[in-house]
Amino acid sequence: MHDLAALEADGVTATFVASTEFVTATDVQARALGFASVPAVYVAHPIQDRTDDEMAALADESLPRVLAAVTRT
Numbered sequence: 001m002h003d004l005a006a007l008e009a010d011g012v013t014a015t016f017v018a019s020t021e022f023v024t025a026t027d028v029q030a031r032a033l034g035f036a037s038v039p040a041v042y043v044a045h046p047i048q049d050r051t052d053d054e055m056a057a058l059a060d061e062s063l064p065r066v067l068a069a070v071t072r073t
Helices: 002-009 020-032 052-070
Strands: 016-019 040-043
Touching: 016 020, 020 040, 040 052
Parallel strands: 016 040
Antiparallel strands: none
16 A cells, blocks of 8 residues: 555555455554545455466456556546
8 A cells, every 4th residue: 555655656556466365554653654535456355265367367357357456636
């Protein structure tokens, strides 16, 4: 989150990607850093026990949302 805040402060569009388990923590941290809203993409939780094929499918499924988030104006 600190990296995202620094990038955004420098005018670089950035997006936070995390699993749904971290929605609340993300919101709390974002408010602490002064974000009104967090440019974030959340993926299904958990991810740590997924196979490589499952991770690739999750990435493929999430890619349109990530691209939309980093190309926002």
